[in-house]
Amino acid sequence: MTDDRGAADLVPAVEETAESIASMEIRGAATIAGAAAEALAEQAREIDVDDPARFRATMRAAARRLHETRPTAVSLPNALRYVLQRMEGEDVEALRRRVVRASARFTRRLEEARGRLGEVGANRLQDGDVVMTHCHSTDALACIEAALNQGKSLSAIVKETRPRRQGHITAEALRELDVPVTLIVDSAARRYLDETDHVLVGADSIAADGSVINKIGTSGLAVNARERGVPIMTAAQTIKLHPETLTGHTVEIETRDEDEVIDPETRAGIGDIAVENPAFDVTPPRYMDAIVTESGQFPPESIVTLMRELFGDGAETPWAEP
Numbered sequence: 001m002t003d004d005r006g007a008a009d010l011v012p013a014v015e016e017t018a019e020s021i022a023s024m025e026i027r028g029a030a031t032i033a034g035a036a037a038e039a040l041a042e043q044a045r046e047i048d049v050d051d052p053a054r055f056r057a058t059m060r061a062a063a064r065r066l067h068e069t070r071p072t073a074v075s076l077p078n079a080l081r082y083v084l085q086r087m088e089g090e091d092v093e094a095l096r097r098r099v100v101r102a103s104a105r106f107t108r109r110l111e112e113a114r115g116r117l118g119e120v121g122a123n124r125l126q127d128g129d130v131v132m133t134h135c136h137s138t139d140a141l142a143c144i145e146a147a148l149n150q151g152k153s154l155s156a157i158v159k160e161t162r163p164r165r166q167g168h169i170t171a172e173a174l175r176e177l178d179v180p181v182t183l184i185v186d187s188a189a190r191r192y193l194d195e196t197d198h199v200l201v202g203a204d205s206i207a208a209d210g211s212v213i214n215k216i217g218t219s220g221l222a223v224n225a226r227e228r229g230v231p232i233m234t235a236a237q238t239i240k241l242h243p244e245t246l247t248g249h250t251v252e253i254e255t256r257d258e259d260e261v262i263d264p265e266t267r268a269g270i271g272d273i274a275v276e277n278p279a280f281d282v283t284p285p286r287y288m289d290a291i292v293t294e295s296g297q298f299p300p301e302s303i304v305t306l307m308r309e310l311f312g313d314g315a316e317t318p319w320a321e322p
């Protein structure tokens with residue numbers, strides 16, 4: 001049986017979502033997961049087949065198409081797993097219902113988890129704190145929002161986050177919450193740590209040893225924060241836990257287009273140079289004070305306990321052909 005089985009029956013919504021994730025129109029680990037779950041529901045709703053085996057094959061093909069878009073955020077395969085593991089039933093209508101329901105439940109759980117972890121993270125922030133952020137993380141922003149709701153007043157130092165400048169999205173979101181924002185270039189972070197009370201980042205994946213995989217620059221920020229004595233936390237709901245790392249696998253770091261770093265004309269003017277553009281890096285657990293999830297906060301080294309509880313010893317890949 002070839003891996004292409006079911007691919008001919010993919011509905012446009014799946015291709016559109018896959019393209020938007022790959023081009024980063026849809027970005028950020030939690031947002032990608034929600035969009036993927038919704039695309040699976042669209043596939044289930046729109047596909048016009050009578051044969052349950054064919055229905056299942058098209059759902060697996062849709063999941064494979066979504067899975068191949070970006071490699072680092074484990075929330076994507078975790079979302080696909082959540083929905084496909086619930087694809088049960090004897091006939092197409094039953095299968096369709098189960099997929100649509102699972103997708104809706106997944107999206108609801110994303111929202112609830114964000115709310116709960118926000119409250120946990122907010123308890124680590126004090127009234128008057130200056131918080132430094134990196135990239136744009138909805139889970140990290142949830143902590144700030146919850147702290148504001150607790151009546152705390154915060155201000156933010158927002159790292160620009162080259163090359164894609166997701167810091168601009170964070171700055172805008174914080175201004176909408178009326179948080180005073182100072183935008184800095186990435187290389188100014190160490191200097192501004194002297195004025196920072198807490199560093200707050202998100203995660204694309206968390207490994208079994210407590211390593212945090214997040215936007216490139218996070219590990220340097222964490223090392224500098226430790227050197228300066230500034231606490232740093234990762235806000236990450238449990239769909240960011242990477243079950244395959246329980247069995248020794250490492251997390252693949254996405255490499256993106258060189259044009260994001262330098263435009264081709266400027267590059268040609270410089271001469272023959274190599275350009276590299278890794279999108280994420282790995283922060284060792286010893287540089288992170290806490291991982292904040294909807295199930296509470298954890299020292300990074302003990303996150304493996306929560307992972308075993310949630311995933312057992314590893315991960316299935318229900319999108320693979322049987």
Ligand SMILES: O=C(COP(=O)(O)O)[C@H](O)[C@H](O)COP(=O)(O)O
Pocket residue numbers: 027028029030031073134135136137138139140166201202203204214215235279
């Ligand atoms: O590194 C990024 C986004 O990278 P990119 O812009 O390359 O997708 C974010 O910190 C995490 O995905 C967490 O985000 P969230 O908390 O929203 O899941």
